[in-house]
Amino acid sequence: MAVGNVASLERAEMNVDGDEASAQTGFCQGMATERDTAPRGLRRVVRWAAIALSGTALSSFAGAALAQEAGLEAGRLLSSTEIMVPTLTIGALAAALLSTIWLVRQKGNIEAESRDVRSALSDAQQKISKYEALIAEKNRRIVIWEAGPGRPEFLGQLPVETGAPAQDRDFLAFGRWLSTTSASELERAIEALRGNARSFDMVIETIRNEVLEVQGRVSGGKAFVRFIALNNLRAELAELKIERERLSNSMSLFQSLLDSLEQPVWRRDVNGNLTWVNHAYSDAVEAASPTAAVQEGHEFLGTIAREKIRATATTASPFHDRMSTVVRGNRTIFDISDVVGPGGSAGMAVDVSEAETVREELNRTLKSHAETLDHLATPVAIFDGEQRLQFYNQAFVRLWDFDLGFLESRPGNAEMLDRLRSQNKLPEQLNWRNWKESVLSVYRSLDTQSDRWHLPNGQTLQVIATAHPQGGATWVFENLTEQMDLETRYNTLVKVQGETIDHLSEGVAVFGPDGRIRLSNPAFRVLWNVTEEQAKPGTHIRAIEAACAYEYDKPDGWRHFGQMLTNFDDERPSLQGTFELHSGLVLDYAVIPLPNAQTMLTFVNRTDSALAERALKEKNEALRKADELKNDFVQHVSYELRSPLTNIIGFTDLLKTPGLGDLNERQAEYVDHISTSSSVLLTIVNDILDLATVDAGIMQLNYNETDIDELLDDVSLQIANRLQENNVTLEINAPAGLGAIVADQQRLKQILIKLITNATNFAPEGSTITLNCWRQSEDFFFSVADRGPGIPEDMLKTVFDRFSSSNKGGKRSGAGLGLSIVESFVTLHHGDVRIESGPSQGTTVTCRIPSALNARSVAAE
Template identity: 50%
Template sequence: MPGHDPLCGEAAGQRPHRNENGRGAARFAVLLPVLACSWLAARIAAAAETNGAAAATETISFKTIEVIQLSIFAGVMGAALLSAIWLIRERGRTAAQNEELKARVAELSGALSRTEALLNLKDQRLLVWSGSGRPALLGELPDDSGAPRERSTFLAFGRWLMPKSAAALDKAAAALRDTGAGFDLVVETQKGILLEVQGRKSALHSVIRFVSLTAAQTEHARLKLEHERIVADYQGILGLINALDMPFWLRDERGQLKWVNAAYARAVEAESAEAATRESREFLPTAARAALQRHHLNEPVFRDAFSTVVEGDRRVFAITNYAEANRSAGIAVDRSEIEALRREYESTLRSHSDTLDQLTTAVAIFDADQKLKFYNQAFQKLWGLDPAFLESGPENALLLDRLRSENKLAEQPEWRRWKEQLLSAYRSVEAQEHWWHLPDGRTIRVVASPQAKGGVTWVFENLTEKIDLESRYNAIVRVQSETLDNLAEGVAVFGPDGRLRLSNPAFRTLWNIPEKLIGNGDTHISELKAVCDAVAKDSTWGDFVAAVTGFDDERRDRHGRTELVDGKILNYAVVNLPNGQVMLTFVDVTDSVNVERALKERNEALEKADKLKNDFVQHVSYELRSPLTNIIGFTELLALETTGPLTQRQREYVDHIGSSSSLLLTVVNDILDLATVDAGIMELEIGEVQVRPIINAAAQLVADRLREHQITLSIETDEAPESFHADENRVRQILYNLLSNAANYAPEGGRITLSARLNGEAVEFRVHDNGPGIAPDVLASVFKRFEPRSQGGRRRGAGLGLSIVKSFVELHGGTVEIDTGPDKGTAVVCRFPLEPRAVRAAAE
């Protein structure tokens, strides 16, 4: 049928629920092709009515333009038809999806309602985190559970849970949110109600669920908590026992070791406690274990002391073992130190008794029953009592009666009351002091010191000699006072309060102090300062006042000098005395100062003369160098063959001139070096010195001389360091002088040894020759200048070689020693520090 579209019918059949707008659009899409066909037929009929020519033209026009228009119109209509068909199909599909979504929303709404009904039960509560924000709170817990309903209070677990439960829950919740670790806990509220808490995490949410428990679950949870507490206590006890420095062990029903602590493992020298248990290493010896088993047949608790070897030492242990139901536990306490302390205590008591027995002060100790327990020899000697009577331990009252009967105590008007007053020391808490004047003229100081256990220690001090000494002391003080008054040295003693305690006439005379100012004996030092400031040029009395009245923690004595306006010069001393007193002494040294000034002027003149001598030596030495250098140069020139032939005698003369000039140049250089050292202007060029090269260089300088006398040089550097810090030129000069000196005294065909080694923080050079050695009378002056020594030597020099060696070594901060003797030659040892701390400007 025209206008019928099967696709539209199929679509309509598939989607029976289209709306009216959809159907209208479908009808419009069907009518469009019909209208297009009607319009085309009308145009053809109109064209048929025209005439032939016009019809031909119109036909041609219709066939070209109209056909194009018709084709375009048909294409547009076809596209519109297809679009309408696609739109009808999509609208039907969308309507179907909407219906499905409505059914799904209704289903989800029902599921949400059922979930909310389940979550809002009265016996559970949930915390849900969907991100990092605040959690959602769902459900409720029973009112008697102790869980608050308010959100803020509920989230503060510490407010309504027990501290231990709150801490465990906070830690588990943090782990759940951070790492997703689930947990199952049983927590206890402050009302004693148990709750089960479960924590789980999904892809988007973290959930903590609080569930109230039934009676059976509560009992099970309570037993679980109790078990956890018991396990925790058990682990704590085991941890404590394992930390003890006492061997501890547990045995099973077969008597085998079940568990031991670390101290047990150390005692049996096992790698660990597990190894000791696995290897069944026994701590107690076999005899001790057998005694323990026999005791447990009748008694569950065993206590005794045994000795065993631990870490190579035999020690005494107090063993306590408990056995019950075929299980036992034991612990060993090291009593070695206690036994040692007990022995030391007994030794101390004996030493204390021996010490008291050696005292000259009489000591007697009575116990709480007033019986004599100890006395020293001084006590027996003081009273002259029979040792047998004292050893019987008499009572204190009986002892007093015995002394009275033997007329060794002064008779008292009321003896009984006096004795009761004396014996009241046993009821006193403080020491009592008494003075006894004996019939034989002795004076005894008696001190009764109560003891903590009720006894009394009596100390009898014979003060007869002390009183006699005090009288003698007072006499001596009077004599010293008279002596002080007649001293030419001024003396004044001030107390801690600054008041004058003692002074002599010389003090008043030196400072022109009015006698009335000191006569009252209570003058303050500030008053003396006001008077003495006027007679001194630069008064030091301000320092005296500070020394007397100051509060320095460290009291130091001081000395000084002051000058008075009348020309007197006084040396003063501030001396701190005991009890905070200060003594000022003044000595008139006017004459001594004048003599001292004269001596200083003379010393300055001598120093100028010495400086003039040094300048002269330096000037002469430098002036000698130039002609000597010329002489040596011309001598070497004459010795050349190119200069001309020389006779044998002339050549000997030239060689003699050359050797003498070189020797003279060496002496001049040595004198110049010594003058530079003495003047204190020599500076060392400190640098790194290679030990072996510098030894070889010094040996090369004396090689010709050694060959001349067939002397062998041995060099030993195996123990020497690679280098040290010093002046390389001066070290080479030192070694050259030592080798030259050794070559001079070594016999023909002899041997010289040059060795270097590291000695602590120093490098030690040693030059030894097998010559005759140095005589003892010469050894004392071996380092003096211009002391030539030709005994046994080939050449007589200026005597400066060893002096230069000593000066240069001491400039480096080192030392020089000489080891010599008959039949062992001479060895000179020079020690240089590896790192010179301070280079002295001149040798001492």
């Protein structure tokens, strides 16, 4: 600013000098003109007037006044020209004089002001140089931000040892040379300074552990951030401040950690009073909060325990012991640690009740393990860190036949090996010393050592030696003699089984859980026409499927095998089926899961039996069709016979009518025979028709509610004539209140009439037929018993067959359809028929017919 003022003054001085020069130039020009045009006396007056006029504008007014006055006077005495010249001369002289005086004074003032400005400029430049020198110190640096997004201005430098970059573009990358915490805090402070004009003072730390003071201010629309490298006391003060904050944070962190522990922690003053406890302490003493526990003086330990701690604990020797106290009503053992310092003491209690329980349990476990090892059949010996015998079991004694006194003397491992060698119980070695050192190297090894000893007595031992982390080793002697014998026999058995499988006529292939073949026999390869290379062990079932595709290309075969082999189901089901190959072979296959997660596939060539089965099926189909044809014929004939029989019966009844004339005795007898035979034939035709309807599956049951008493009365009326003809009595036994049954009433009548008719045919004259009826829940039972000759045992199996009849002991032979119809109708009602009979014991037929829940009409299936 001072430099600018001096320049302004210099420019003003130059303007003044220029105006003076211009005035002198104009004056000279005016004098030259006067000399050319006016007389000499007049030119002199004009010259002075021009000088006066050129000096100032005030002289013009004076000259005008003089000219006016001179003009008035000249009007009296002289002419206008003579008057004007003196007037102008006087005015010019006055003006020149006044201008000269004013110019001299102005020039003096300007020179004085110029000297003052130059002096102020010099002072300002000296101050600027001084300030720049101060700013340019290596202990501070200033960053200036103008309003807006422009680049900042940098002044000064920081010492190199602070780690601050010297380049301006690197200085603002605070994360590169400041600690992470200081960099983030400084960036937030600068952002608040530039955005919200919020000043700040802070202390930051560089990555070289140097301390800097940072000040942020806003002035004149600019943001200033000053970085100051602290020295001596200020640096120490800043470091102490940082260290104080660090220690405060650490103490707060440790206090939070102690407060979150599950172990009670406390702090006391020099007088032994509580000053702080954690939440676990307050919970243990059942206080509302840690503050309440301190204020109310709740003690975690008893008086004796506290006095013992106070008397024992010192600064050099902290107290550490186990004590018991009551926590929530339970006696608990704690591991107490208490340290003493200048400001008091602090302690912590660790619950070791569970550890004590675990230790006791460990001792019991070790004792139990020792007892268990003592009962093991495997010899075990344990040596301590000095390689002396610590434990042995009975199997170890039996194996080596040691003297118990020798074992109880706790011999060393090397001594035991020497004794065994002397007794010729160890394998013969070419270099005994090296072998023994190799065996005893287990004590210096980190890994378990395993070796196989072939003893002179023919036994084979697997010796496993495991070193203990705390020193010592455990020796286990596993007798492999039987195992090796079993392995030999197993290998022999495997070879025998392999030879057996190879000579089987069945194709056998075994696959592992990964779907790869383990073994296959030649029969398998012959049946599927695959080579030994294509079915070699390790081939995946997909490759087998591709090789067998030429013989069997249906996707549901081998693909299904692959899914069964590789699934992860807990239960693997077996599978059986039949294949028919393109070559005409018919194979029976079976998928059999094996216990070791493998699967066996077997294929049996049953082409011959399949052809025979196919022929039998074709024959059976022909028989079935013949049976259907028979049923159709019987049904057709039955319908065709019913019409003429109905006519015969009708005309026979018509002949018996008195209106057509009287018949002689023989004619009447013939008409009765015709009527009886026609009725029997109609019954047979109806029975055949009913059976044909049942076989065709078109018979319908019309369910309705039928009262049992009414049903029995109706049946007794309809069968009365037949009973009278055979001189047989019907006895009906039915308890009162049986209720009603939901069934087909017409078919129930047919069932009972057929049973009574069958019994009437075999019952002796004058005997009684018994019809019993009872109910169990929703099931109704109907039983018809006669006292006839009974049915032989060999005929019981065929009594329900159609057209199976025997008139042995019967009064009348029939078509043998009665019991067959009874069985069909009872089955349609979802019931069953049971017959009991024996020679000379009569016959009892019992039918169970359930009552339908809903009355409906159904067709036989």
